[in-house]
Amino acid sequence: MDGGQTLEGRVAIVTGASRGIGKGIALELGAAGATVYVTGRSVRDGLLPGTVAATAAEIDDIGGRGVAVQVDHRDDEQVSALFERVAQDHGQLHILVNNVYDAPGSAKWLGRPFWEVGAQGWDHTFQVGVRSHYMASVHGAPLLMNSPGGLIVNVSSSGASGYSHNVVYGVAKAAVDRMTADMAIELRPHGTAVVSIWPGVVMTELLQTIPPDADGRRVLQLPGEGDYDLAEAETPRFAGRAVVALATDPDLTERSGRAFYVADLAESYGFTDIDGRRPKPMLLRGG
DSSP states (O other), X not given: OOSOOOOTTOEEEESSOSSHHXXXXXXXXXXXXXXXXXXXXXXSOXXXXXXXXXXXXXXXXXXXXXXXXXXXXXXXXXXXXXHHHHHHHHSOOSEEEEOOOOHHHHGGGTTOOHHHHHHHHHXXXXXXXXXXXXXXXXXXXXXXTTSTTOEEEEEOOGGGTSOOSOHHHHHHHHXXXXXXXXXXXXXXXXXXXXXXXXXXXXOOTTGGGSOOOTTSOOEEEETTTEEEEGGGOBOHHHHHHHHHHHHTOTTGGGTTTOEEEHHHHHHHHTOOOTTSOOOOOXXXXXX
């Protein structure tokens, strides 16, 4: 945790927290003292390391309480059961982070035109990256409204405002940000805020598989977008520190309904990444 914020006594759910950005967010919420329910499909290491149980155990080790729940967010019954469990255990929910996304599964469509992505890419991206956020929010809203200062964070992308990866990616992220804006209107009378965050290039377990080049540099190559030196990337916990800062902001309602770069939140709130850096956004700004 950076900056001394405390989330003692608060209950959070982070979807897709076996690894990557979701894990980083879950760890920072735990470091701030929250009870964190971490969800995902992974209960054993696969092509990439990371499980919900491992994330929960790390949360315990750094001062929070981690609760691992295997959930396939394409299955409405499993999603409903998750929130029923939280209701039974605590009767309330303070923070919901909608992060679940199938980055490895979507990688095959990177840089491909829409006529090659077709219906399969559209359905996959929207089911896992948009509908999943919507359904978790549907079940989470009644619990959040029982909690003063309730917060939904939708992990989105600057692809919502300008071309990134492919057509379906940008449309999906724009849908997430519109969902943030419209949910904020409907939740405002109930004291619950909704914010989208835009991480930059993040050194996830997936990107760690990129081999170093002849100069020892790991470079992410995005077709049609550019090359990115991963030495300058954010860690997954940088986004986590943004969520903690938002959750402890007494003026959070002023940000509700809007999308923010994680790097811009770092400037506003004064936090850094775990290595003391304050990374600048490596992806596009604006449309």
